[in-house]
Amino acid sequence: MDRWLCAALAGYALTFTFSKPMSIQQWVILATLVAVVSWRYALLRPYAIILGCVLCGIAWGSGNAYLHQNTLIFDENLNKPVSLQMTVTEITQVRPDFWRIQGEIQSIENQLLSRSATARLSWYEPPALVIPPQAGTTWQFRARLKAPQGVRNDGGFLYHRYLVGQQIHALGSIRSGTFVAGEPNFRQQLFNQLNYFQPELQQFGILQALTLGERQALSDEQWQTYQRTGLAHLIAISGLHLTLVAGGVLWLFRTLLRYQARSRRRRETNNSWFIATCVALVVTFFYAGLAGFATATVRAFVMFSVVIIHKYFALHTPPSRVLLRAVAVVIVVHPLAPLQSGFWLSVAAVATILLMNWRWPIISGRWQSIRALWRLELTLTFAMWPLTAMWFDGLPLLAPLTNLVVVPLVTFWVLPLSLLGLLMLLLGSDGISLGLLRIAEVPLNYAEPLLNYLSKLTWQWVPAHLTGPIIGLVVVLITWVWPWRWYWKLSCTAIFGFGLIISHQLQQQNTLVRLHILDVDQGSAIVIAQADEAVIVDTGANWELGGNMAERVILPFLRHHQLTPIYGFVSHTDNDHEGGVTTISEQFPAMRWYGSGHGLPCVAGQTGQWRQVTWAILHPREVTNNRYNDDSCVLKLMIGGTSILLPGDITKRAERALLAHIAPIQADLLVLPHHGSNSSSESYFLQSVAPQVAIASRGRNNAYGMVAEQVKQRLEELSIPLLDTARGGQITVTFAQNKWQVHQPWAGKNRAWFDADN
Template sequence: MAAFAIGVIGFQLLPWPLAGWLALATLPLLALLLARTRARQLGLFTLGVAWAAAAAAWALECRLPNALDGRNLILEGVVIELPERTAVRQRFLVRPIRIVDYPANRPLPRRIRLAWYGRTPTVHPGERWRWRVKLRQPHGLMNPTGFDYERWLFQNRIDATGYVRNTLQARRLDTAWSVDALRERISRGIATALEGQGAAAGVLTALVTGDRRGIDPATWRDLNAAGITHLIAISGLHIGLVAGLVYWLTGGLWRRLPQVPLWLPTPIAQTVTGTLAAMGYATLAGFSVPTQRALIMLMVLASARLARRRIGPLRAWWGAMAAVLALDPFAPLGPGFWLSFTAVAVILLVVRRRPGVSRRQELIGLQFALAVGLLPIMSAWFQRCSLIAPFINLAAIPLAGMLLVPGALLATAALWLLPGLGSLLLQGLAWLTQSLLAGLGHLVHAVQPLVLLPTPEFWTLALAAVGATLLLLPAGFPGRVLAVPLCVPLLVGVRASPSPGTAWITVLDVGQGSSVVVRTARHILVYDTGPAWGGGNAAAASVSLLPFLRSRGITVVDRVVVSHADDDHSGGLAALLAALPAANVVIGEPFATAPSGARLCQRGQAWQWDEVRFRVLAPRGRGLRGNDASCVIRVASAGAALLLPGDLERAGELELLEQPGSLSADVLLVPHHGSRTSSSAEFIRRVQPSLALVSVGRNNSYGLPAAEVINRYRRHGVRVLRTDRDGAIQLALGVDGYRVRARLRRDRQAYYHMQP
């Protein structure tokens, strides 16, 4: 079981193409090794690799074909899961039944994530619709740190995204019963009974049906800071609590029925009813991935008990992992898999009967052991931890397990059988929940317990895992004294920085917009902050500017330059300044969201940081507006230079060419994202770049960069890199010139990432 599990995990974690070569190398040996007793472990390892590779190949085959990317299509499908709704759009998952003109030799996408904007009919789970849609292949921004949207889509079996094109052509064809329809009906019933209760209603609904749409962002931030979001998302803890509660109740009932245990022994009855209760609760939660994983783990133990076989804790752990990976080989691509199995491993490691230790002391020790054991996982996936999580969980877990979860389930059942009683019970639980949330909010705001951790290197993560394991072992274990030193690199971070005279440049992938970070030995310049998006902005998103700065341990930005007022350059400024203080802000032209102390950018401004020179080349005056008001900055080390021209157009380029002084640069951020109105031949000849960088969104509606502009650069012998194809681009300007340090989409690509 261990060999099979390691094979699956190894394939998922290896970068591409190493994972592919591993699969090809092991497949011919599979039959031979499985047949030989002495090599069976190696054979099962290759079986794990082969299973993961076969599942990956099928999943990639289900993706939207290249030929249909960005095309308008007629889609017929069934709405699944619970739609997300805001004032301006609906977003929902569709299981396609038919797509007109879809290739007959390709399987349909397993799931499609659709958005429907404007005033539209409300969609519900179980409904069958026909829409005219525009579909895209699964694609996300690719940056050094932050949320990997493509991995999330792949793990959740979403093979295409898109939006509804024409509301008038949409047709509701049929409505069928489904579990998700039942969940939505129950959620509506709870919401009606708790109208006006705010976050409490959202929390109770989440505990019953797994529907977290009613929890507002402020409440999520408080729960996250306290380290108890796992109590809201139905997962292993909830499944175990419900199964354990029913197991205990069944035992009490069976002991009071003297004849019944003669034909159905009490342990068997307890196991069956506990497992059935867990299955029912998992169904009510929509069989989400965490509930499926928890249910599989529980059924492994239940099967052993029903078969009257003793199963040791370690064998049960490996057996559950092998079962999970056999049914879901993509589980290691999400944090839930690692958190679940690591938490169980910690419990198995530290929970042991010790004389003189009370039950309360054991529980307190367990919470701190979980905090230590899960620290490497939290650092790797979330780069944060909560200082008060062990203390809060000591009270929150029993409260949720013994009161809120069973109370909410009982009250919801009563809501349909005895509406008055059910509503009264829900109101009481809502009052208690609201009081607890209010107290939690005050505590979080007073203590500020959330600690941001640096993005770990692999070696710091490995050392911390060894250190955490040593720390959890019994006192006197050899080498235990090394536990804390092994964890230190993970906690403090090992942050490389450029040497004096060198600048590190990162052109972030922010979609259709621009954001560049320039780092010298001791200073940080942010040039543009990316676009604003509906309901948020790129600077606040988990895949762009703020996560990158935080992962590098940057707590203060020395200077923020916003080239001009266009939203795709200035949209993230407010969020950036709210999260990180900036010494000063420079803007190319005034705009509404600029801070009151911002200074206007003007030709002639210059400064030097750590032997790297910065010079403003434009704009010349203060009366300019629009793209030609862009703040143009030349960054020069001793051996190379970078030119940042914003959205400068031809008129601005000509004015720039007229001024005296050097305009040459080895690296050029292509003006205006490669628009036809920029990058004149005269401008390219004067700058003489050898590398041009285009910050642009994939398949953007503007058709940027223009093919004629890219061809113009290539005719001048300029190498072109693009964020839509290369992801974030990292460079170093030094004494010996410049070098490309990374092209994220190519250098860190996994098999599930879209190929450039």
């Protein structure tokens, strides 16, 4: 059976490499071919069942991918105000200036959808007298929908994959909304009751996360503290918490039942284990419901149920096979779970524990519990290093120590008392509930100052770029787990270390220059890189509600490529170009800036040389603070024999001024002025520049209609190909001698179906 299961999982995994889901016709042809070949050749007949299981896995993966892609909102309803009716399914995320609402769209413009589509909408500056939409209620919204797509850059968070994994089919912003019908569901009512305690509890955000799986009350500082100390897994309902609850219920009920059955006859007739496991399943199912049946909790509940079933039927199966079957059931329940990092973290953690119990003897002697927990935390930290580095951009070195101290506190103090307080709240005893929650937060109050101090220690956080390639880390970990001699393990580790040193030295000697037009949504950010240094032109937008594109895109990109910026140019003071200057300056205070009131002014006639890049400023012709679009700093770069024109947001007026002053605007590459607006890029300007390629830096769902159809038509008439960051993400141009090559590393056409451009 397990062979067949492995074959089905292999076929399922194959579907995540397809550029598009396999159609029914293709699957039928393949299945027919397998059947004919197996019947025709006797040697292949024993493998017919295995091949059939592979085909079943392919059918399951492709079928779910097809259903997700075909539930997307039609293009005619995107990027324009539409009327829609939506049933709210999640607790609304309330922020000071906006609400984030998630639910199932039932109809658009009074037309029922064939399948309800999940949408995540933001309501900016909502009416003060309106109560946030409650989970379980139905609302009528006037909203502007947009495709479920995020920015795509090296080193950045791939939001579009997260949306696919969560099966979210549309994003959008709400203009107005009215309540239609319905009552808040049980979870929403409990959330509302618990919210009354917020002013009374110092650690309310963490307690709310532990009991209801809602992290909206957590501050950014708290989240960063727990992440940089390796404790982020503790502040949301996850597999760990469900396992702890299940284990606690099993122990409690078996103890009570044994105590109740005082006579030997009753002890022999009562099946305490069966009753305790049934109660544990009910309690963990209820706990998963408190978290809204989030993927992590469903995954943990399924795995726990599979283990219980094996024990109930006395199936003597190796733990590795139990894990295999549990993974298969999870994939049946959540077919797109592999696109979520939590799936791989959970599977890797369980596999590590199984491997550790297989390879190492059980610890005995004095302090055996503490020593076993320490070994577990240390092993998990190093085993999860590659995944942590890949998804969280670094590794906290003190994670084993902080987990050794904090995990027992949460396990035996905070979590039980929090859940008991929640139970008292359900029973209507608000005073007792508040008292229990106050007691529950005591250890966290004492630990918080120390955790804040540890999170700010620079040496204890190892950035991902210092740990080396992910594949290399995996190889090193395997060599230490594999039953080799110790000198082979040390040799492999030494080779890996020398490889890191050599690759770092090679990078510093690298003479290739690369121009990266980053995908920063509706804005502009460009990085010119050579070896380990870089020049930045524009810094993306800054949001009034918090955060900016520098934090989200530029800094992760620089860390990913191990780059230190030396110079910075800001074309003008519009937020979508200047928004991240402060953030980048704080990280790199030695940078030298030009333009928009930052550092030196940007004025025509200035020239400079950085490594193999020569730069010249063509506009404006007098000193300004680059406040207006037509005062944008127009920059021309020369890399070898190739020229690049970066005109900022100039309009036709500035384009004509450049031509009138006979500025040397001819270039091989042109970043379209003003993101491709029709206010720029007149035909005679494009003819004078005569680029071989035009590039648009703009947002996929921008409200301005960029790139304008008129601009596209002019480019087409002049036979100038257009590349677009909104269609494929980051654009990279590599220069070598007198040659250059342009490509989009994250373009959907080069990747699997879940990376498709929506």
